[in-house]
Amino acid sequence: METIHALLHPQAYRFIDQSSLGPDFSALQSFAMDDALSMSVGEGMSPTTARLWVHHDTVVLGIPDARLPYISEAIDFLNSEGYEVIVRNSGGLGVVLDDGVLNLSLIFPDSKEVNIHEGYEAMVSFVRLLFSDLTDEIEAYEITRSYCPGTYDLSIRGQKFAGISQRRVKNGSAVQIYLDVSGSGAQRAYLLKRFYEIGKRNEETRFQYPDIDPTVMASMNELLGTGLTVSDVRDRILKKIYDLSGKVVTNPLEEQEIEWFNKRFEQMIQRNEKALDRLK
Template identity: 55%
Template sequence: MSEGILLLQQEKWRLIDQSSFNPHFHALQSFAIDDTLCMSVGRGYSPPTARAWVHPRTIVLGIQDTKLPELQAGLAFLAEENYDYIVRNSGGLAVVLDDGVLNLSLILPEKEKGIDINRGYDSMWELIRFMFQDFPVEIEAREIVGSYCPGSYDLSIGGKKFAGISQRRIRKGVAVQIYLCVTGSGRQRAELIRQFYKRAKNDQPTKFIFPEVRPEVMASLSELLGVQLTIQDVMLRFMNVLQKMSTELFADQLQGDELEWFQAYYERMVERNRKI
């Protein structure tokens, strides 16, 4: 049994479901919630926690993206296209969120031995493979060159990327996060990011390397599987896997000390974005 599967097997999984579309649920809140849960799970205040979340049209930028020479021109373009934008508190580069993109987080405690970074990534990869094991496809984890926010754990089918995984570590807690393009056009999302970089770079030299986005290498799960999936369909698959991997899966929300921790992390996110 792989190390990734072992991480999925927990006595209890706490589930925080924020996957119902809410136009007032801001992405800044999401990153603060995951930081709060890292602290809570890391301290043993909470059992391992899974969270699902969906946001209205938002471009989530990485810190590197803020160094683009013509950033304001890129941001003006996003505003014209009716996208909000934020800068997240972790690495990586720009990604697209909208009502067809489901984000999943697994928040785990770093026990004495610690969770190796690849093991964290493998746990999410295994989760997605379990969720879609009834389809006769191979879900690969490797970098898809030409995708936005490329990384060694891009998830793809037939060379087309539908998901990207990241990690965040705080106070003995590890958050493994994935965005899953469930419905809609992967190509259109990629074209949006391509146009953003075109304007924000403006053919000027940059200190960091930014992707040359090729929209044809990205797709949604609905496109790749040839089935009209919904966010609710995928949520059901997610919960079924967690249920099989634990003796108890229970729904919950932030409570007690977590509400205070959340406020502090949220204010930190707001301040970081205000500065940028």
């Protein structure tokens, strides 16, 4: 039986569902939202928060991706395939988001006292609990030939379906995971395989970009033989956080949080414009 991580047992959860906002909801807004909520949770203004988000046909690149020798041509390729491209101002590499990918942020307080690995372990524990009725085979280790490989990749029988990142702001930490719920994991991986082939060609680079093998990635439905939808997983998350705390609130952003969000969103827009302008 999966051990429930201590961070998953707050007195209450705040639940913010932005999974059905549609194509106009930008990934830049998501990063600003998590920053604002991290500040709020860190200040004790908000309880531990679970935020759900979906972005349609978007590729989120990491800072190292922007240093590819032929990055402009690579971005042109993604645009030609119908994908919006943004560059986040944090670590990690490119990931593919679409309407079959559910993103979850668990936002915890006391980041200055809690080891960074604790946040990752809490998310691993949560996902195992979330799907414990469907599988006990979820493992956490780096799938080296996936896109955005990392120590806390989640896989079943060697095929990755989720990746975890963490961003710390002030005294709060947002642990973010993308879950490939439906669709083809291999098709998403092939898109980024072509991106790196076009962006790197045969040039030597100081940074080692992933040599992607699309067969090591799959969606949960492909791995489990299920017909899960993003809405199904949303309902599972809501039920699970209630089971873990006994209290869930759905308060909208307060005045101070809106101010923090607007400031962070403007910063994200400016930084992203500068990052993309450098690539022209």
